[in-house]
Amino acid sequence: MKKLFEILQEVDIRQIFNKRDLDVTDICFDSRKAKEGSVFVAVKGTVADGHQFIPQVIDAGCKCVVCEDQPQKYPDDVTIVVVENSSLVLGKMASAFYDYPSRQLKLLGVTGTNGKTTIATLLYKMVSIMGYKAGLFSTVANYIGNEKVEATHTTPDSVAINKLMAEMVEAGCDYCFMEVSSHALDQNRVEGLQFDGALFTNITHDHLDYHKTFKAYIEAKKSFFDNLDKEAFSLVNADDKNGMVMMQNTRAAKNTYSLKGMGTFKAKIIESMFEGMQLDIDGHEIWTQFVGNFNAQNLLAVYGAAVLLGFDKMEVLVALSQLKSVDGRFETIRSKTGKTAIVDYAHTPDALKNVIETINLVRQGNQQLITVVGAGGDRDPMKRPEMAKEAVQGSSRVILTSDNPRSEDPAQIVEEMMKGVTFKERIKVLSIVDRKEAIRTACVVAQPGDIILVAGKGHETYQEVKGVKNHFDDREVINEIFNAEE
Numbered sequence: 001m002k003k004l005f006e007i008l009q010e011v012d013i014r015q016i017f018n019k020r021d022l023d024v025t026d027i028c029f030d031s032r033k034a035k036e037g038s039v040f041v042a043v044k045g046t047v048a049d050g051h052q053f054i055p056q057v058i059d060a061g062c063k064c065v066v067c068e069d070q071p072q073k074y075p076d077d078v079t080i081v082v083v084e085n086s087s088l089v090l091g092k093m094a095s096a097f098y099d100y101p102s103r104q105l106k107l108l109g110v111t112g113t114n115g116k117t118t119i120a121t122l123l124y125k126m127v128s129i130m131g132y133k134a135g136l137f138s139t140v141a142n143y144i145g146n147e148k149v150e151a152t153h154t155t156p157d158s159v160a161i162n163k164l165m166a167e168m169v170e171a172g173c174d175y176c177f178m179e180v181s182s183h184a185l186d187q188n189r190v191e192g193l194q195f196d197g198a199l200f201t202n203i204t205h206d207h208l209d210y211h212k213t214f215k216a217y218i219e220a221k222k223s224f225f226d227n228l229d230k231e232a233f234s235l236v237n238a239d240d241k242n243g244m245v246m247m248q249n250t251r252a253a254k255n256t257y258s259l260k261g262m263g264t265f266k267a268k269i270i271e272s273m274f275e276g277m278q279l280d281i282d283g284h285e286i287w288t289q290f291v292g293n294f295n296a297q298n299l300l301a302v303y304g305a306a307v308l309l310g311f312d313k314m315e316v317l318v319a320l321s322q323l324k325s326v327d328g329r330f331e332t333i334r335s336k337t338g339k340t341a342i343v344d345y346a347h348t349p350d351a352l353k354n355v356i357e358t359i360n361l362v363r364q365g366n367q368q369l370i371t372v373v374g375a376g377g378d379r380d381p382m383k384r385p386e387m388a389k390e391a392v393q394g395s396s397r398v399i400l401t402s403d404n405p406r407s408e409d410p411a412q413i414v415e416e417m418m419k420g421v422t423f424k425e426r427i428k429v430l431s432i433v434d435r436k437e438a439i440r441t442a443c444v445v446a447q448p449g450d451i452i453l454v455a456g457k458g459h460e461t462y463q464e465v466k467g468v469k470n471h472f473d474d475r476e477v478i479n480e481i482f483n484a485e486e
């Protein structure tokens with residue numbers, strides 16, 4: 001429990017009505033969860049406006065409301081705090097309520113279209129190998145040390161972040177690694193957190209349904225770097241054409257990583273195989289259990305971030321060579337008959353292109369690549385034809401299927417993907433809307449030695465259809481089919 005004035009300490013208040021020394025038991029921004037003792041923060045969202053629900057929360061017993069527009073009527077025993085921007089204030093209040101946990105941890109945030117989960121998870125695993133306790137916020141799961149906490153978002157809301165981070169501090173974590181999505185940046189979910197470092201991977205086509213323009217999408221990512229303290233470090237991928245843009249207005253120390261040219265941290269791929277690749281990182285050769293140009297970039301980013309966090313370079317390199325692939329990212333399953341399936345979370349055109357290029361780099365001439373891929377419903381529709389185009393260009397055959405259709409008709413999504421396939425290319429494309437059937441067909445068509453890429457859902461263990469999440473796991477489906485093979 002805290003006093004209201006304590007959690008408002010770092011907040012710019014425009015006006016305050018009634019008393020400040022109220023007891024506060026929790027911070028709430030959803031009227032449906034408000035109770036006596038809650039401070040209700042009215043946030044203008046993408047669908048609704050929290051201000052609409054102020055009468056309801058007062059009825060529920062709330063004695064304090066933080067808002068942008070002063071309500072016309074409210075009882076005398078309710079404190080009204082008027083601020084410029086409620087969602088910014090929500091982050092600051094949440095930090096204060098939980099005793100500023102981000103200031104008690106070494107906190108690194110990772111942003112970019114692809115690679116966030118991979119890099120944040122590998123850093124979390126790496127510092128654990130080196131003997132430190134760490135926390136993780138990721139798409140796949142959150143962790144407090146070894147304790148797994150289910151993730152609902154890539155980056156949760158600011159109250160959930162601070163609550164979990166306080167538990168990390170309580171559990172004795174020294175480090176925290178966090179994926180920072182563009183939605184989170186746009187909605188100020190990380191406001192009030194003190195980052196020691198920020199990392200940028202890349203920016204390519206995604207989420208234009210939300211951000212509308214690519215410029216706005218870049219701006220959202222860039223805001224992360226604009227808001228860093230001068231004691232923090234930034235680390236960006238210099239091989240991405242918007243890498244340097246991220247650091248244009250930052251006060252933080254500027255660092256880059258690059259496989260292609262100059263950079264604070266540099267690496268080269270020496271040899272690639274299915275099982276892994278030999279890398280030269282900063283003049284040292286190491287064997288890693290990852291493949292692909294993008295994974296070389298990810299590993300270099302992990303190395304750079306760890307060094308900037310103060311770890312010994314040689315110790316970092318040793319730990320790097322011990323790291324294994326992340327759940328649902330380039331996960332390999334082999335059949336008794338010699339077929340190889342790869343499950344990967346590539347759900348953007350760029351990720352799909354990269355993963356297919358990687359497979360083509362290590363596949364022998366006589367091995368066919370059969371790609372099974374779909375695109376999510378209620379998400380950026382513009383990426384659909386692009387994803388099909390990438391799949392067709394790099395594969396021997398393609399089966400277009402359903403991902404998470406959500407509220408949409410999956411057959412319609414497949415048709416939209418089909419628009420990216422030219423008439424001439426159609427001969428190598430099949431549409432099978434049922435994902436299980438699509439995977440089964442790919443496995444049947446494949447000959448011993450062939451590779452089946454099942455892309456888009458990675459670690460997911462459900463398929464969301466019309467608001468219902470049905471159990472579905474690409475890896476389970478593949479194992480079942482492979483086990484039934486003679």
Ligand SMILES: CC(=O)N[C@H]1[C@@H](OP(=O)(O)OP(=O)(O)OC[C@H]2O[C@@H](n3ccc(=O)[nH]c3=O)[C@H](O)[C@@H]2O)O[C@H](CO)[C@@H](O)[C@@H]1O[C@H](C)C(=O)N[C@@H](C)C(=O)N[C@H](CCC(=O)O)C(=O)O
Nearest residue numbers: 029030031043045046047048050053153154155157181183
């Ligand atoms: C589009 C989007 O990002 N929406 C997020 C946003 O909700 P919103 O702005 O739409 O909320 P709203 O419904 O307009 O309501 C506005 C306010 O009124 C309140 N309200 C609403 C109804 C009511 O009865 N009472 C009430 O008080 C709401 O609690 C809210 O404070 O803020 C909520 C709280 O933080 C999020 O849970 C919610 O995530 C939705 C569920 C979501 O699916 N988000 C996805 C797209 C997302 O965030 N994805 C990224 C990953 C993307 C990637 O990189 O791949 C992520 O970080 O997970």
Ligand SMILES: Nc1ncnc2c1ncn2[C@@H]1O[C@H](COP(=O)(O)OP(=O)(O)OP(=O)(O)O)[C@@H](O)[C@H]1O
Nearest residue numbers: 113114115116117118139294329344345346351355
């Ligand atoms: N550095 C990278 N550049 C491009 N593609 C990548 C990179 N790293 C991983 N990928 C591809 O993108 C997919 C998703 O990777 P990852 O989960 O690490 O990204 P993410 O940024 O966390 O995605 P999300 O926004 O969905 O949380 C991987 O399965 C792989 O195909």
Ligand SMILES: N[C@H](CCC[C@H](N)C(=O)O)C(=O)O
Nearest residue numbers: 347375376379403404456457
């Ligand atoms: N974080 C991404 C995940 C997409 C995964 C894909 N399987 C889908 O459901 O579209 C998003 O919300 O756009």
Ligand SMILES: [Mg+2]
Nearest residue numbers: 116117139154
């Ligand atoms: Mg992620």
